[in-house]
Amino acid sequence: AQRVTQPEKLLSVFKGAPVELKCNYSYSGSPELFWYVQYSRQRLQLLLRHISRESIKGFTADLNKGETSFHLKKPFAQEEDSAMYYCALSGRMFSGGYNKLIFGAGTRLAVHP
């Protein structure tokens, strides 16, 4: 069964400190992984996806298939990074080849001044 685990419910750091939000997954096939973010009073939105290997708002995430992890990192946290972060997995397991995202429980990042 596919599963996404985010072990930390809350991560509290000071501004300027490094941040690492952990995500582990289980999936038998070749996964596609994403990080979604929900800022206060805003819609849930895509932050980044592993296939793009991009850096968004200073965040990066590398897919480690050996450790089945997709941790989100940022070298210097900013107060505006405070939000709820969700790791999500998409597996092409369904008829028609369409995606269905499975989300982790989420980690709340609090960046203090």
Added chain:
Amino acid sequence: NAGVTQTPKFQVLKTGQSMTLQCAQDMNHNSMYWYRQDPGMGLRLIYYSASEGTTDKGEVPNGYNVSRLNKREFSLRLESAAPSQTSVYFCASSEVRGPTGELFFGEGSRLTVL
């Protein structure tokens, strides 16, 4: 550009009452989804619709029904609400035939069942 629009934004029900959450998207997406968000459990998929005319169960479908009315609209119905259905409900859509898998979410509907 409205994106994904959900109504109502807030609703209070009594146990046993029924209601329908409405969702519409204007991005011409094929696929639509209903998730519920609960503290400590993240987002869990209730039902999804890969394309107009098809619907399938997700992780937590019990107590819910859905209708894909047309390509734009995907409604979620609670026939007999229970306190366990108190949650924030999110509708989402995507153009899934491709590797991106990006979902576009509505603002959410907060439902309280007393």
